[in-house]
Amino acid sequence: QVQLQESGPGLVKPSETLSLTCSVSGGSISGYYWTWIRQPAGKAMEWIGRMHSTGSTYYNPSLKSRATVSVDTSMNQFSLELRSVTVADTAMYFCARGVGTGAIGVHFDQWGQGTLVTVSS
Amino acid sequence: VVLTQSPGTLSLSPGDRATLSCRASQTVSSSHLAWYRQKPGQAPRLLIYGASNRATGIPDRFSVSGSGTDFTLTINRLEPEDFAVYYCQHYGDSLWTFGEGTKVEIK
Numbered sequence: 155q156v157q158l159q160e161s162g163p164g165l166v167k168p169s170e171t172l173s174l175t176c177s178v179s180g181g182s183i184s185g186y187y188w189t190w191i192r193q194p195a196g197k198a199m200e201w202i203g204r205m206h207s208t209g210s211t212y213y214n215p216s217l218k219s220r221a222t223v224s225v226d227t228s229m230n231q232f233s234l235e236l237r238s239v240t241v242a243d244t245a246m247y248f249c250a251r252g253v254g255t256g257a258i259g260v261h262f263d264q265w266g267q268g269t270l271v272t273v274s275s
Numbered sequence: 276v277v278l279t280q281s282p283g284t285l286s287l288s289p290g291d292r293a294t295l296s297c298r299a300s301q302t303v304s305s306s307h308l309a310w311y312r313q314k315p316g317q318a319p320r321l322l323i324y325g326a327s328n329r330a331t332g333i334p335d336r337f338s339v340s341g342s343g344t345d346f347t348l349t350i351n352r353l354e355p356e357d358f359a360v361y362y363c364q365h366y367g368d369s370l371w372t373f374g375e376g377t378k379v380e381i382k
Contacts, residue, residue, distance in 0.1 A: 189371075199319070199362065201371040212369040248318055259307035259325055260366045265318035 156181035158249050158266035166243075166273050172236040176249030176266055179230070183207050187252030187260055188225055188232040192245040193268075200245075204252060205232060239273045246270050276300055276365050278374035286382040293350040295377045297363035302343050307366050310339060310348050313376075314359045322361075323348070353379070 162174035176188070189204040203213035205223045213221050217236070225232040236243060246268045254260035277300040287293055297308070305326035311319035321330040323339050336351045350357055358381050363374040 198375045199373040201373070214370070256369070259304070259309070261309035261321060261324040261364065263321050263330065268318055
């Protein structure tokens with residue numbers, strides 16, 4: 155049974171960098187889209203970015219190049235950096251495993267429990 | 276692609292049928308749509324993907340129909356665990372989008 159677990163600071167100051175890690179246990183990193191998704195309180199989910207195990211990355215254009223997702227296959231984990239944060243970046247952050255292909259669609263079959271990140275001075 | 280879900284809230288009783296709508300801003304392939312259920316304080320759980328494939332452990336009370344821009348998630352015989360928020364999700368051109376969600380609450 156694959157399990158994902160987010161870790162990282164729960165409080166980040168405005169203009170600083172938010173850094174989160176997702177540890178993957180019970181399965182391999184290979185062959186999937188490792189993804190970060192966030193959800194402000196009471197609002198819908200927003201996809202942030204992803205890295206496929208092959209190394210290809212893609213990000214939500216709305217984040218204006220502030221995000222970087224990286225994968226460490228040796229540690230079976232992947233990470234998110236979100237730079238120049240503002241209070242608008244306050245949200246529950248989820249890591250998720252994307253499965254599928256561009257041809258047949260990609261959906262998220264495994265999720266972490268989420269970690270709340272608050273941006274405040 | 277923008278996904279619009281309706282209604283915002285559905286008030287039903289256990290045993291009822293729930294009909295949730297997801298409308299896309301442009302024609303999409305049903306195979307690129309997925310549905311999730313999220314209970315308070317929990318991560319979303321995958322329900323259905325690739326048009327009509329139920330995820331592991333999801334009973335056949337859950338079904339999806341539709342094509343083009345209009346899709347429907349139907350939940351037959353609502354059980355207590357079904358009272359939650361439901362999201363549709365689309366994948367295309369390396370981008371994912373989610374709908375705003377429909378809350379199914381106990382009447």
